[in-house]
Amino acid sequence: MSVATVQVPEVGNAVEAAIWFVAGQPGGARRILLEHHRRDDGQCAGCLTVPVSWPCVVGVIATRALSLDSGR
Numbered sequence: 566m567s568v569a570t571v572q573v574p575e576v577g578n579a580v581e582a583a584i585w586f587v588a589g590q591p592g593g594a595r596r597i598l599l600e601h602h603r604r605d606d607g608q609c610a611g612c613l614t615v616p617v618s619w620p621c622v623v624g625v626i627a628t629r630a631l632s633l634d635s636g637r
């Protein structure tokens with residue numbers, strides 16, 4: 566696995582670490598996206614305690630992890 570070929574611009578190291586953590590788990594990103602997805606009103610369906618406009622941070626992490634996963 567080559568880290569150098571993956572471009573993850575404009576995200577902090579913590580977010581990048583979370584992306585790799587999720588990408589390393591089989592089905593992890595898809596499981597997250599089952600909960601965190603865009604509702605009809607534009608809010609995230611998984612972030613219910615505080616309404617968050619989609620995409621939320623968790624959604625961004627899972628989406629990027631999924632693109633890493635499928636690009637393998």
Ligand SMILES: [Zn+2]
Nearest residue numbers: 601609612621
């Ligand atoms: Zn969310």
